[in-house]
Amino acid sequence: MSRGLGTLQREILATLKADQYRFWRSPDAPRDVHSLSDCRWHLAKMRGQKHGNTPATRSFSATFSRAARGLIEAGFLEVVNEIGRGQVRLKRKSKR
Numbered sequence: 001m002s003r004g005l006g007t008l009q010r011e012i013l014a015t016l017k018a019d020q021y022r023f024w025r026s027p028d029a030p031r032d033v034h035s036l037s038d039c040r041w042h043l044a045k046m047r048g049q050k051h052g053n054t055p056a057t058r059s060f061s062a063t064f065s066r067a068a069r070g071l072i073e074a075g076f077l078e079v080v081n082e083i084g085r086g087q088v089r090l091k092r093k094s095k096r
Contacts, residue, residue: 005076008043008067013076015039016090036086040064 005013016034040061049060068088071077077088 005074006067006070008063009071009076011043012039012064012067012071013090015042016077016088033080033087033089036068036088040068 016039043064044057044060047060049057068077072079072088075091078091080087080089
């Protein structure tokens with residue numbers, strides 16, 4: 001039984017919805033498509049899991065991947081395969 005969205009899942013959705021992060025789109029992507037790798041980079045930096053240009057820690061990357069996969073499975077995010085790997089679109093309503 002699900003307990004609802006986790007803290008990182010809520011942070012991912014808030015980050016993708018925030019207007020100041022619109023630059024995270026691929027240049028070829030439509031306006032409503034976002035890059036999960038850029039979102040992961042930003043959240044890792046905010047949480048102190050990233051320093052300078054070094055990648056996020058493995059544990060944070062794994063946690064982020066599980067959280068993002070859960071959002072996709074729950075219907076909050078939709079994978080956009082035609083644009084490139086790691087590109088998602090926010091869905092208006094979830095399947096829950």
